[in-house]
Amino acid sequence: MKKPYKMSPLGDSSVLIQFGDRMDELSHRLVMEAVRWLDAGRFPGYIECVPAFASVAVHYSPIQVLRSLDGEERMRETVYETVCYRVEKLLVHIDAVTESDSEMKNVRTVAIPVCYGGEYGPDLEEVAAICGRSAAEVVRLHSDADYLVYMIGFAPGFPYLGGMPEEIAAPRRGTPRAVIPAGSVGIAGGQTGVYPLATPGGWQLIGRTPIKLFRPDADAPSFLQAGDRVRFFPITEEEFLSWKDNESVDGLR
Amino acid sequence: MGIIVVKPGVLATIQDLGRYGYQNQGVVVGGSMDQTAARIANWLVGNDESEALLELTLAGTELRMEREAWIAIAGGDMEPITGQGEKVPQWRPVRVDAGTTIRFGRSVNGCRAYVALAGGIDGEMRLGSRSTYLRGGIGGYDGRALRAGDRIEARNEPAKFAVSRLAESQSGSLRFPLWHAGGFAVAHSDVAVIRWMPGAHYDWLSEEGQSAFGDGTFRIGRQSDRMGYRLEGEGRLGQHVRKGELLSEPVTIGTIQLPPDGNPIILMADRQTTGGYPRIGHVATVDLPVLAQLKPGDRLQLQRVTSMEAEKLLIEAEREMTMLGKAIELKLNG
Known part of the structure; x- marks a missing residue:
């Protein structure tokens, strides 16, 4: 069976494993499956792997790999080739993931409370105007959809979400804001996301969550993980202000 | 064992060899x-290489030793002197008397100096x-850059040194050996x-773009920091790159991205974990320390x-480092 991926060097200390060049659920499933095998099989010199939409990077220490060569591996000309060989051995079962596997195992669904509009979502009315809908409809469409966390990147805990309805797509703001408060829920083009930290940014802000997405004291500092399913649900300003972070959301999972 | 930050200079932070395992x-x-x-620097004071130390940037740091301590300064040359005006030798262990002030001037070679404490x-x-991690607000000193008045402490009991043998030479409040590891300094x-x-x-660049990039001389742009270095060249690479949308993919230290403005960015220590710009190249890991010592305005040739x-060069460099590490260990423990 043909390998469902190709490998290429990402510099001299990482290898990029690509499953495709599009954002789709099949590539995503292959990526998540690869991460599982790589993390379970961490070979000597393996540092960590980083999943993205349709690819995974394996970061390694060439020196550690070199010090751990065994038997037939010595025949390979470069450390890179040895790493590719070790990766291929770990991913030998990855073909098993096909489109017929409609459901992924161990999927977690996380519900995220959002206070839409007002001072928490100053661009909600503008997004509604751009889309030719009422603010209430934008909120309903945004909170009725099922989202998939394809990857975490850009900032600690920042989820790249797929699944936003096209009806509420809206271009970035002409002038970015100097500071976007942590927890802001925004729309940029066909994407929606939540800002884990206060940063500058050009997204249209439609609401804010009281949930902390970056938790540096937790074992998993990112509240969301690649592969999670996400739902947003509206809360009032009072609920926002009195939200008790952890217990209530865990209860909704 | 305290060091007081009298003046932080342009930017001083606590760093170690990095935070791995959480890029996902x-x-x-x-x-x-x-x-x-x-x-x-860590080896020179008998530390494990993974210990935290100070990273000083460009100029202006002033430190005061509350107690007598062994330190080592390596990296960019900021011509450190004591409050009494004695030169502080670099790339070797130096025993500093209590109460000594060390002032770092403007860097005459390099951009970043490291101060290790036994x-x-x-x-x-x-x-x-x-x-x-400045942006995430964690690690080091309350997750922030050092400020005047901060006190830095040693984490462990310092290794026992054969003071009489290492303190061959004396200059005011400083004692130090005559040997040093200055051969490992980035040459000016x-x-x-x-x-x-x-x-x-890389093949997103037209032939013209490829030669403008590969043979070009670049200047390190002003907006260069621990996250990334902007390269400014004469050739406008933006005109010679294919337009297209990319999915965000993982990136790494040394990755050379080409944003639409045509000025390449080399990703450095505080880079994001993923990126969506074309990756036209990667700097060889072995040359990252050289790059790290370039400052805005400096020129580089690719x-x-x-x-x-690149892999062979890295392995060779690491062999030399291993030998140096062993040599220093012998000098310290004799």
């Missing part, structure tokens, strides 16, 4: 920019590292040569190598 959560690796200098510097350990040159290999989107050559 969007947490940057960080760590010392010039890891060669950082590792050597016993290691005690910084806040977060997610497996003491490195300061008008144009630094940085070796690189093509990346996945020199193309294959990834196999």
Whole structure:
């Protein structure tokens, strides 16, 4: 069976494993499956792997790999080739993931409370105007959809979400804001996301969550993980202000 | 064992060799920019190379030793002197008397100096590292850059040194050996040569773009920092790159991205974990310490190598580092 991926060097200390060049659920499933095998099989010199939409990077220490060569591996000309060989051995079962596997195992669904509009979502009315809908409809469409966390990147805990309805797509703001408060829920083009930290940014802000997405004291500092399913649900300003972070959301999972 | 920050200078932070294992959560690796200098500085005071130390940037730092201590300064040359005006020798262990002030001037060679303290510097350990992650506000000294008045402590009891043998020479409040590891300092040159290999989107550049990039001399742009270096050249690469949308993919230290404005960005220690710009190349890991010592305005010339050559260069450099580490250990423990 043909390998469902190709490998290429990402510099001299990482290898990029690509499953495709599009954002789709099949590539995503292959990526998540690869991460599982790589993390379970961490070979000597393996540092960590980083999943993205349709690819995974394996970061390694060439020196550690070199010090751990065994038997037939010595025949390979470069450390890179040895790493590719070790990766291929770990991913030998990855073909098993096909489109017929409609459901992924161990999927977690996380519900995220959002206070839409007002001072928490100053661009909600503008997004509604751009889309030719009422603010209430934008909120309903945004909170009725099922989202998939394809990857975490850009900032600690920042989820790249797929699944936003096209009806509420809206271009970035002409002038970015100097500071976007942590927890802001925004729309940029066909994407929606939540800002884990206060940063500058050009997204249209439609609401804010009281949930902390970056938790540096937790074992998993990112509240969301690649592969999670996400739902947003509206809360009032009072609920926002009195939200008790952890217990209530865990209860909704 | 305290060091008081009298003046932080342009930017002073606590760093170690980086925060690994959390890139899948969007947490940057960080760590010392010039890891060669950082590792050597730690070795010189008997520390494990992974201990935290101070990274000073460009100019203006002033430190005061509350107690007598062994320190080592390596990396960029900021011509450190004591309050009494004695030169503080670099790239070797130096015993500093209590009450001594050390002033770092404007860097005459390089951009970043490392100060290691025997016993290691005690910084806040977060997610497996003491490195300061400025944007995330964690690690090091309360997750922030050092300020005047901060007190830095040693983490462990310092290694026992054969003081009589190491303190061969004396200058005012300083004692130090005559040997040093200065041969590992990045050599000063008008144009630094940085070796690189093509990346996945190198062929997005037209032939003209490829020659403008590969043979070009670049200047390090003003907006260069621990996250990334902007390269400014005469050739406008933006005109010679294919337009297209890319999915965000993982990136790494040394990745050379080409944003639409045509000025390449080399990703450095505090880089994001993923990126969506074309990756036209990668700097050879072996030359990252050289790059880390370039400052805004400095010039560099790119020199193309294959990834196999880059790997060999790295392995060779690491062999020399291993030998140096052993030599220093022998000198310290005799």
